Amino acid sequence: MKKELQLQLSPAEAYDSDLFRETVLKRLKLPVADPQIFARQTKRSIDARGRQVKVLVEAEVFVHEPPTPLLEQGRDYPNVSLAPQIIIVGAGPAGLFAALRAIELGVKPILIERGKDVRARRRDLAAINKDHIVNPESNYCFGEGGAGTYSDGKLYTRSKKRGDIRRIMEILVAHGATEEILVDAHPHIGTNKLPKLVEELRNSILQAGGEVLFGTKVVDLILDRNEIKGVITQDGEKILGQGVILATGHSARDIFHLLKSKNILIEAKPFALGVRIEHAQNLIDRIQYHCEVDRGPYLPASAYALVHQTQWQGKQRGVFSFCMCPGGFIVPAATSPGEIVVNGMSPSRRDSKFANSGIVAAVELEDLPQYEKYGPLAAMMFQAEVEQKAWLAGGQTQTAPAQRMLDFVNKKVSADLLDTSYQPGLLSVDMDTVLPDFIAERLRQGFKAFGQKMKGYLTNDAQIIGVESRTSSPVRIPRDRETFEHLIIKGLYPCGEGAGYAGGIVSAAMDGERCAEKLIEQYVRTGSRNQMTD
Template sequence: MTTPQEVEVLLPAEVAYHEYARYRALLQAAGLQPGEADFVHLRKRSIDARGRQPLVRLRAAIYPGPPPADLFGPWFTYPDVSRARRSVLIVGAGPAGLFAALRCIELGLKPVVLERGKDVRTRRRDLAALNKDHIVNPDSNYCFGEGGAGTYSDGKLYTRSTKRGDVQRILRLLVQHGATPDILVDAHPHIGTNKLPSVVAALRDSVLAAGGEVRFDTRVDDLVLAENHLRGVITAAGEELTADAVILATGHSARDIYELLHRRGVLIEAKPFALGVRVEHPQQLIDQAQYRMRERGPLPAASYALVHQTQWQGRQRGVFSFCMCPGGFIVPAATAPGEVVVNGMSPSRRDSRFANSGIVTAIELEDMDLRQHGALAGLRLQQQIEQQACQVAGNTQLAPAQLLGDFLKKKSSGALLETSYQPGLVSVPMDEVLGAGLSERLRQGFRNFGQKIPGYATNAAQIVGVESRTSSPVRIPRDRDTLQHPEVHGLFPCGEGAGYAGGIVSAAMDGERCAEAAFAAVSC
């Protein structure tokens, strides 16, 4: 096998993003001339904007001969499990559920995936109705449907959960199913909401081709419980489905599932989460602040990550940016009529004129009314604020908004700025939605962020509410080793909805782990 020469360089953007100029620069770093290498494989790309001029750091492998055939692989193959003796019910077709299904197939188990929403293509009609007509379908929206919340919200693939699974394996699987190979290279990989649906459909096709099942419009309404053993589920249509194990991968917004578990006496726990607003700036303002250039040229739309520790009434809480979407859009993420929730998304090119990010503050257990609501305390707090946002904005999907400078001065905003939020905005003092405590923490955070990014905390930006679905407010406990619920045998809580993941890649890795745990349990 040909042994490559590894090189690492820092290049100006106009060189790094020009194919031939980049090729020449990498060869020069290796002491080679054009024609002395058969193939240059870019391994990693990141932007270093700390100096006066942003530079792009590249790491590459230069092959003097042909590269190995499995350069991006290995590709994964799946056996036929249509007649497998063991089956696993997987509730939810988000990244946790789909990757759990593929891993089950690799292990010889037949997965039966139950998705309350619609397939990824049909789901678009309900998103259009939500954006244009303010109609919320409780089973098909930005949170529910094939691919889960990430499919039509952004497609970010960056994760810090590198010890919970094989990140590169997940990325290779996504590339195998149609994602751009750039995700194997970029430091903060991103597919884009315009491209992720076809990848999700390809993942589903792999499940079906191997003999698994995927059922849409199939909401789980009850459990088949016998002596603390979960035998299966009962659907909204009244069908009873049984299997050797149940992987519960319903996502962070499946409130009816939390209510069902609570009602059936299955142990769940309140957990900390975060809540706040989405802030929207002109992308050009963020580009100029981050890159210190009038025009960013070939550089991608600039992003940011901000955090600040605040103090209010003797309690210290973090305020931080969440799901920052450069060149993106704000979208309505409600899952029931009578609530307003916002989220962010970016297309693959990140070419919108707007930048948006969640700016949220931590909600700890002592901030919740646990005495009255117990394990559902965080869920009730979410509902209360989302319903208030809907009421003050007119009981549609219009979202309450305020100019950021006015919010800091506790001043009502007259005219609002142009926005990427398609349903539209209503000028509302955000204190009326969030209350004094949350608003004060956010003000402290925004003031600090304004010191870090010039022009950030001014009326050039506006805040839109509410950003409340950052993560699940409920944890479904599981044994650390077996990944089964500690009291209900056969139940494998999984992904974001159970409190064990925080994004597409971490959810996918958790889905694989739960599939492996289910295999170990049913093989005993």
């Protein structure tokens, strides 16, 4: 017999597995000592609106019958070593899931990644943090797993129309993620666990006969009029396939330059830019959970989501929190020497004493009239210029410019700064010398409004660190809404965050799957193209 129920539980009842089982069985008037009764949670979310935090739980109880399997998706992939091949550029979430979906459909993926495998990549991340050396091919954005590998590993998305979110979650669990991500309303994996998971995704691709090429940078495209036949690498090697999925991420500026130089249609795209703010996690917990001392042993580190509409010089723009990382760290995410970019990440336990979040202002193309000369690269060139100014302000290293929060709001240079999770270090700077006026003024308005929404948030015991500029791609590679194919170049499938069609691990993974399906349906299943031979 199976029973389903909805519960309002205390944090202890929800997060202590033994106490949860005992609580559920007592409510159903079932014997707690019966070992043939199995209880599990299927959905869980925290309700902190009242003075007492509650956890809303949906649960299943199986009485004297085995529980139904939790996963439908596994790791049983066919061998495609001799199958027709497609090319996937970029081994982030979009590229990895495109490759796995291609294998499921009986097609061999050639996955090309400019950066290093996930283990070798760690040495380059250490060099950024300790020695301020940025390797433009291997960093927090480039390398196996993309920017998502060294992130909080957030797995929630609003992009439900793109595909099956549950399917993506089950594939992640099959490759090593905890089953908790199938239950929590706002699941995450954690930067300490993501590298192993990414490695397992790669192993599935290789074991099925796919190819993964690390340290292989695409520098040109093989075009025959308006059709793409393959790509050319930095070593001059030609790699051919029946279609190309371009999943290079939002920071591959060289790819945007390449597309523009070849007169391939791309567009400037609005994005958002600002700073990353760092509070003590205990302060955020006390605000969000209404606790006097700390959140206790059961509740996870609290998060927040904030948004405010600002007015400046007659224009309304949103200011909002972005990629909030409870119990996390701020990291240097530059992809080239001579720039400062910051991002956030969290370990699975979210047990750092710091909370950080991007606080960014929307940037519309009409805000950038002086960059119109760059055409489709206008927003990207603006983005790059702000990052370069941050690098100069920080002393031309990866030391980041920073300012205490209230000092920034009051236009006062901070006499000193707080402890920080940002390893390369901070330098007290007037952030108005780094941020464009229209960004700085909107951030001030946003901080004041956030202080009203979260009492205690607006404080000089927090600091802003610049700049948070890689929120989304500043370029869109246009594609057909139905076929996902580039509007002009046949066989080219712009994909994921870099093309402007995703914003996070799950939405990028779903977009990768859809691109693989559309390409294979059009060019492999129908045989409408013959693979070019050298």
